[in-house]
Every structure is written in C-alpha cells, then in structure tokens.
Amino acid sequence: MSQINPIPPRQKNVEDKDRRFYVCTPSSVYLKLQQEAITRGTDLWTLGGAVLHAWLSAGCPDFGFTAGQSESSVPPSSSSPLADDQGGEA
16 A cells, blocks of 8 residues: 655745746737737746736736627737836836
C-alpha cells in the first residue's frame, strides 16, 4: 500500500511569486496584445498579467459586454490616465 502524504499546514508568510500560466484567445487578440506590449516596452506575459491584475482589482467589471457581442462592439482604447499607468510610479 502506498504512503499517503499529509496535508501541509498553512504558512503565515507566503511569498507572492510571479507565475506564468496559459490563457486561450483568438490569434487576432494575441497579436494585438503582443503589439501593445511592444509599444509599452514590455513583454506579452507582463502586460497580460498587469491587465488581469487591474481587472481583478477593479472587482472584475463586465465592461458592459453581454454574451454574443461581436468584437466590433468593443470600445476603442481609452485615453484615460489609468490606461497609461505604469503601476507603482507616483
């Protein structure tokens, strides 16, 4: 019979490491995100993570989309100062 590993205890101070993971999106969206990362002087992974972090921090807003909307109904890029925020720079 194989040995069962016990559930490890919770840690008080867990390091919040950067992690990479995969997402699925149409090739056109991937390309646009890659191009935007280049114009912002970063890489696709870092920009994608920043976008997801901002979205989660904002409470996962729906941005007014409903199921079945086409990409043509996506609003243009924002000229908001938040869109240009590099994070951590004040």
